[in-house]
Amino acid sequence: MGAAIEEIRKIVTYGVMAPSGDNCQPWAFRLKGDLLEVIDDRTKDTSFYNFRNTASYIAHGALLENLRIASSALGFSMEEAIFPEGEEGLIVASIRFSKAPPKNEPLFPFIDKRCTNRFKYNGAPLTDEARRGLLASINSIAGAELALAEGRAKKIAAKAASQNDRILFEHRGLHDFLFDHIRWSAEEAEATRDGMDIRTLGLDPVQQRLFPLLKSWGILKLLNSVGLSRMVPHQSYMLCSGSSAMGLVQVKGSDPRAFLDGGRAVQRVWLTASMLGLSLQPMTGILFLLNRLYNESDSIGSSYRIMLKRAEALLKEAFSLKPGYTPVMLFRLGIGRTPRVSSLRKAIELKA
Ligand SMILES: Cc1cc2nc3c(=O)[nH]c(=O)nc-3n(C[C@H](O)[C@H](O)[C@H](O)COP(=O)(O)O)c2cc1C
Incomplete structure (x- = not known):
């Protein structure tokens, strides 16, 4: 029935x-x-x-x-x-x-407990049980692989992930889309029921007050001229390198079905992490930029191509990238305080 x-x-x-x-x-x-x-x-x-x-x-x-x-x-x-x-x-x-x-x-x-935790994690090493549980979580999805980077490899993966943030702060389209999707008050979040509530971004009280200024492309450009966009990757590097591990989900192939399977695998890893008491944040912008670089390099400014190539080399050093597989999600994992806002x-x- x-x-x-x-x-x-x-x-x-x-x-x-x-x-x-x-x-x-x-x-x-x-x-x-x-x-x-x-x-x-x-x-x-x-x-x-x-x-x-x-x-x-x-x-x-x-x-x-x-x-x-x-x-x-x-x-x-x-x-x-x-x-x-x-x-x-x-x-x-x-x-x-x-x-x-x-x-x-x-x-x-x-x-209903899984969420993106953008706060700092405490960096405690993964337990054997957690590592085993995470790696086994996607066994049911053929062609999906999870790799974990810990110790030195984690720092290399952190460096790769953090390269995204400079482009995020310098690319008008990325900037506008992000800021269009920030909900600046509980009322706005409730009215739209989409986008990201500012309180979920993991900002400290000072950052929370300054962040609205960055909504203006003009102000951001001015701040970038004195080095802001070159400093922001450091913040995400610290968040990633201070986590328990960086993770990468890869899938066989690169067609839409492969990305669907990748999403299934990501969800299983994320739910398993929640079950194990671990927080997770995707740090995955760099993978989408690399995908553009491989398939439509003209859409990436020439000044960023070298940076992206370097990020690619770092990812290859941190994880064993499988031939014929596509990296679909890069993330950090660890123990962090539970976000109060969903x-x-x-x-x-x-x-x-
Ligand atoms: C494909 C994909 C990419 C994402 N990339 C990022 C990211 O780079 N940084 C981040 O903080 N969150 C990222 N997220 C998390 C989303 O922002 C988050 O899932 C969404 O805001 C809903 O919040 P929730 O996960 O707490 O339910 C990504 C999620 C998906 C599915």
């Missing part, structure tokens, strides 16, 4: 707790009878980072993994067709849920 509309809605509520770049939530849903279609809403993530829609596919992969875990825990099996109209189409998946005995899904209780999600519309 298929799931009723309210049961589908409940499962989707868990689905959309998935992470997405700048909390854009690049999805929409359509119900055809009891068939749920997950649609890629291309109007949502228009960031320069979202090269060839790859950031959105990672978010969709995370959403699909949430749907799979939640439906199984709530007593449904999930039959899915991925890209039923082809990879160019907007339908990411069409899904039918059927009643089945509920299964024990250890990651289910962590779907990011919100838009209400679910199940259009007929």
Whole structure:
């Protein structure tokens, strides 16, 4: 027997707790009878980072993994067709849920606890149990690999990740998109239910007061002329090198399906980290910029190409990059204080 509309809605509520770049939530849903279609809403993530829609596919992969875990825990099996109209189409998946005995899904209780923690972590080394748990978390996803960098390798990966921030502060498109997605007050966050609440950015009280000034491209340019954009990578370097480990999820291939699988894997690693009491923050902008460099190098200013090549060399030194695999997510992991503010999600519309 298929799931009723309210049961589908409940499962989707868990689905959309998935992470997405700048909390854009690049999805929409359509119900055809009891068939749920997950649609890629291309109007949502228009960031320069979202090269060839790859950031959105990672978010969709995370959403699909949430749907799979939640439906199984709530007593449904999930039959899915991925890209039923082809990879160019907007339908990411069409899904039918059927009643089945509920299964024990250890990651289910962590779907609504997972969050991006942008605060400083305490740098305690990973325990053997945590390392084993994280590495095993993606065994169910064929073609996905997790690599962890600790000790010296972690510092090298930290250096690679931090290169992103200079470009973030100097690229008008990246700047404008980021600042358009910051919600400056609890009221604004509640009104839009997307984007990032300023209180989730891990800023100290002084930074929180100064940050709104950077919204103005003119002021930022002035500050960059006296060295701001060259200093910001140091801050993310310190955050990454002071974590327990840097992690990299890679997937076989580089087509949209590979990024969906990558998103599924990322979600499993992230939920497992939550289960193990570990915080996680994607530090992944550099991977999207590298993807541009490989595929559309003209869209990257010549002054940044050398910097990106250097970041690529550092990533190769920190992790063993597998031939034929694409790095989809770089992140830091560790023990940090629990953020007090959660990011919100838009209400679910199940259009007929
Ligand atoms: C593809 C992708 C890329 C992301 N990149 C970053 C990043 O570079 N830095 C960061 O702090 N968060 C990053 N995030 C996390 C999102 O900003 C976050 O998931 C979103 O704001 C919702 O918040 P939540 O994860 O706490 O639910 C990324 C998430 C995804 C799915």
